[in-house]
Amino acid sequence: MSDEEETERSAVPSGDLLAKGGFVLSMIVLALLYGWASRTQGWFPDSWLTRAWLQGEREVTQRRSPPDFTSGRAYRRSGVNVVEPEAMQPGLTLITSTFREFGWKPGAKLVDRQGNVLHEWSLRPTELFADSLYRRQDNELAEQDIHGTYLFPNGDLLVNVEYAGTVRLDACSGPKWKLQAGNHHSIARGDDGTFWTPGVSGLRPARSQAYPDGYPGLQGSLYQDYIVQIAPDGEVLNAINVLDVLYDNGLERLFPKYDAQEREDPTHLNDVEPLPGAMADEYPTFEAGDLLLSMPPIDLVAVLDPESGKVKWHVSHPIMAQHDPDWMGDGWVGIFDNNVDNTRRGTMLGGSRIVAVEPATDSTRVLFPTEESDPFYTGIRGKWQLLDNGNLLLTEAAVGRVVEVAPDGRTLWEWVAEPYNRALVPNVTKATRVDVTREQVASWPCPPGGSTPQQRTGKENTP
Numbered sequence: 001m002s003d004e005e006e007t008e009r010s011a012v013p014s015g016d017l018l019a020k021g022g023f024v025l026s027m028i029v030l031a032l033l034y035g036w037a038s039r040t041q042g043w044f045p046d047s048w049l050t051r052a053w054l055q056g057e058r059e060v061t062q063r064r065s066p067p068d069f070t071s072g073r074a075y076r077r078s079g080v081n082v083v084e085p086e087a088m089q090p091g092l093t094l095i096t097s098t099f100r101e102f103g104w105k106p107g108a109k110l111v112d113r114q115g116n117v118l119h120e121w122s123l124r125p126t127e128l129f130a131d132s133l134y135r136r137q138d139n140e141l142a143e144q145d146i147h148g149t150y151l152f153p154n155g156d157l158l159v160n161v162e163y164a165g166t167v168r169l170d171a172c173s174g175p176k177w178k179l180q181a182g183n184h185h186s187i188a189r190g191d192d193g194t195f196w197t198p199g200v201s202g203l204r205p206a207r208s209q210a211y212p213d214g215y216p217g218l219q220g221s222l223y224q225d226y227i228v229q230i231a232p233d234g235e236v237l238n239a240i241n242v243l244d245v246l247y248d249n250g251l252e253r254l255f256p257k258y259d260a261q262e263r264e265d266p267t268h269l270n271d272v273e274p275l276p277g278a279m280a281d282e283y284p285t286f287e288a289g290d291l292l293l294s295m296p297p298i299d300l301v302a303v304l305d306p307e308s309g310k311v312k313w314h315v316s317h318p319i320m321a322q323h324d325p326d327w328m329g330d331g332w333v334g335i336f337d338n339n340v341d342n343t344r345r346g347t348m349l350g351g352s353r354i355v356a357v358e359p360a361t362d363s364t365r366v367l368f369p370t371e372e373s374d375p376f377y378t379g380i381r382g383k384w385q386l387l388d389n390g391n392l393l394l395t396e397a398a399v400g401r402v403v404e405v406a407p408d409g410r411t412l413w414e415w416v417a418e419p420y421n422r423a424l425v426p427n428v429t430k431a432t433r434v435d436v437t438r439e440q441v442a443s444w445p446c447p448p449g450g451s452t453p454q455q456r457t458g459k460e461n462t463p
Helices: 003-010 014-041 046-063 242-248 251-257 277-282 438-443
Strands: 070-072 079-082 092-099 105-111 117-122 146-151 157-161 165-169 175-179 195-200 225-230 236-241 271-274 291-295 300-304 311-315 323-329 332-337 353-358 363-368 383-386 392-396 401-405 411-416 424-426 428-434 459-461
Touching: 092 117, 092 146, 092 424, 105 146, 105 157, 117 438, 146 428, 195 271, 225 242, 225 291, 236 242, 242 251, 251 300, 271 323, 277 323, 291 323, 323 383, 332 383, 363 392, 383 428, 392 428, 401 428
Parallel strands: 175 459
Antiparallel strands: 070 424, 079 411, 092 105, 092 428, 105 117, 146 157, 157 165, 165 175, 195 225, 225 236, 271 291, 291 300, 300 311, 323 332, 332 353, 353 363, 383 392, 392 401, 401 411
16 A cells, blocks of 8 residues: 555544534533533532542541541531621621631630631630540540630630630630639529539439439439539539439439430530529519529420529420520520431421420420521530520531521521531531620730630639
């Protein structure tokens, strides 16, 4: 075969080359367009690819030992979304979580509605409470986060380090004093300036001075909760044994309800709220200073007279593993009902709720969600706040989200935590719209980026 014949046989007309090139290019463009659409609209095979990616990332992050207090992501977004600024309650929001800037250690940030950080506090629990934190099987200190908070006008922040103690930080994150009493969950201030918080003992036999032969029906060693009253300087003024209260008031009949996996923690007290004197007239069966209590293992919300030890009222239906009951005024108590159903996003029972109960009549009504509400669920933790204009500020703890909703349930504003990675997001333990001004914050020392973890030990108190 001649060279000329070979050239003729191997040559391809230029028109065919252009057509093939155009076809390949159009397929690439279509593939890119479909890939973009499947990602944004959730079309096939987006869910398969996402699951594969997340599974692979989980395996990698597990090898890297991800930070404690993270959970699976429910939202692909992060940061602030201002939906209806004109309908929001004015003010700044205090958020407690674990943050990247603090090396995924716990802290608090004060943010405006755009998410700008106006102030921040960081701390290292294993330095503050090294001799009181739990130890893991490898004898390393178990990391703890912070939960309850109270912000002072001068920038001091009172915080509970879970199951370790309470510490008062100055505006630069330095401890002024600390109290090792196993304090955990909420902090609430009374009219007299003292603070009420849950506290817990280590594992000990199920008995007390009031019940030296043990609590009937409870066996082995238990974590025993206490209702702790703390002076402004950190001194313990009162510690009320919760099991004694329940048995003295005939409420031990609720214990068969609690999960067999939590036999060592039968009460798990997660909130103590004194009734303010300004509201007392709105609750004819209670008095100023009566304590609103929450015990999720037995689905119990109760009101206790701390002087007499009498439980004046209690309810355990229709709530499930609840948190954060609050005095709402006008005779009503509002409860963050986790409504736990053991699904990832509350799909069986419809998600977490805010339920209002009127103790005088035992009437109930659901404040949130409504038909206007976005999905909302956290199987653990959770906080809520009734704002002055009637809006609700909700902490969707396990998925790192804070949302302000209107009285009709529609979303007005949200803040979603920065994820640790594509698979995990840090828990948000609490969000509060606080009564401080920008001018006050500007007068505090150690602005964002200048505050550092505590470098001194501070005054120490023990119960």
